[in-house]
Amino acid sequence: MASEQPTYEELIKGLWRENPVFIQLLGLCPALAVTNSAINALAMGAATTFVLVGSSLLVSSLRSLIPKQVRITTFIIVIATFVTVADFTLQALAPVVHKELGAFIALIVVNCLILGRQEAFASRHSQRPALADALGMSLGFSFALFLLGAIREILGSGSLFGVSLFGPDFEPWVIMILPPGGFITLGLLLGVFAWFKEHRERASQQAALDTGERRAA
C-alpha cells in the first residue's frame, strides 16, 4: 500500500504543491466568507485543522469496519461529531470570534476539503500517513485563509490582528471587507500561484532540455 511512501512527503504536499485552496480549489466557501480579518481566518483555520485531523484519524482507524455502501454517511457523522466539539469549544473560549464566524463553524461539516480527504486518503491509509496528510492539508488551508485574511484586513481596515498599521488617517478600502474583496483577493492569489507554477514547470523543462543537449553533445 501507499503507506510505504515517506510520511514527510504526505505532510508537505498540502502546504504548497497540492494546497487545498490555491491548487485544488476546495473549501472556497469558508475561504471567501470568513476571511475579512486575519484573526477570523486563523480561527477558522484552527477549527478546520481540529476537525480534519480528528476525523482523519478516526476514519483511518475505523476504515476496515466501515461498510463501503454507507461510508459517506459515516464520514459525515464522524466529521459532524468533531465539528460539534469545535463549535462548543470555540464558543466557550472565544465567544467574540465564535459570533463573528456565525454559521460557518457549523458549516465545516460540509466543507468539501474535509470530506474529500476522508474519501480520497484517510479511508485508504493507515493512521500515520492519514495524520500527516490531514495535518499538511489543514496547515495549507490555514495558510491560505491567513493570507487572504491578512491582505483583506490590511487593506480593508488598515490593521493586522486588530493592530492599526497606518495610523488614524487611513482610508479603509470598504470593498475589501465585503464579499467582492474576497473574490478579488482570491482571484489575484490564484493568478499568482498559477503563474508561479507555470514559471517553475517551464524552468524545469528548460533544465531537462539543457541536460539532454549536453548529453547529446
Added chain:
Amino acid sequence: MWSVVASLAPVVGASIWFFGPSALLVLIASCAGAICTERGIAGTRALRDGSGTITGLLLGLTLPPGIPLWMAFLGGAFGMAFGKLVFGGLGQNVFNPALLGRAFLQAAFPVALTTWPASASSWWSLRGDNFALPLMSPQVPDALTGATPLGLFKFEGQGTDLGSLLVGSTGGSLGETCGLIILLGGAYLALRGHLNWRIPASIFASVALLAGLLHLIDAEQYPGPVFMLFSGGLMLGAVYMATDMVTSPVSGLGCWVFGAGIGALVVIIRIWGGLPEGVMYSILLMNALVPFINRVTQPRVFGTNLGSSAS
C-alpha cells in the same frame, strides 16, 4: 481611437473651466494609473491605440473634483487591470474598464466618491484635499461640500433650473455637468462613424419616455424628462461609455435593445433606488447582457433558412 480622445478635449476643457486645477490633476492621475498599468502588463505596443488614454480620461471625468489623486490613480490602474487586461486586452473585455474602475472606487471609498465641492472662492483653489497622502483619507471641512442636482432632488426635493444644467455650472463629477458640449462631441463621433448613434438615441428616448410618463402621473414626486436627461452622468455615460465598441452589441436592433435597457434601468435606479445616480450600474449591468443580446438579435445569414419560409 485617438479621434475619441480628440472629441473628449472640449469636455476636458469644460471640466477644467468649471473645477479649476483640481480637474486637471485628477484627470492626469487617472490617466497615469490606466496608462502605467497597461504599459507595465501589456507593454508599450498596447498604448498606441489610445484606448488606455480613453479609459483614464473617462474614469477621471466620472470622479468628483475633490478626490485624492491616489484614489484616481488606483481607479485607473484597477479598471485597466481588472476591466481589460485580465480578459486579454483590447477587444476581449466584457465590461467598460473606466466604469469598472469607478465601480471599484465607489465600493471601496464611498465617502470620497460622493463628496462634492461647493462653489469655490477662486478658480485657482483646489476643490478638495487632492494631495492627501496615499492610503490616507482626505481632510475636507464640511463647509466646502455641496450637492449634485440629482442629490438635491432626491434627498431635499429641490430642483435645479435648466439653464445651469445645460451649461454645466452645477455640482457633480468632472465631466457630467456640461451636457451640451458632450452632445457636440458625440455628434462629431457619430458623423465620423466612431460610435453607433442608435445607442445614445435609444437611451435618451427610453429615459425621456419613462420619465415623461411618470412626470405626467405625478409631477410633484417625479422630475421631468429634461431634468432627467441633463442631470448626473447620463450624457457622458450615454455618449461615451455605453457606446464603447467592445462592450456594446453588434447589430442595429441589439443596440436599440441595449440602449433602451440602460435608459429603463437609469430611471428605475434614480427614482426607486437608494442611490441618487444609477448610470454606472445600468451600463455595467447591460454590458453583462451584451452576449445574450447579440445572440438573440443575430441577423439571418443570407441564403439560409429558405426551407422554413417556403413551407
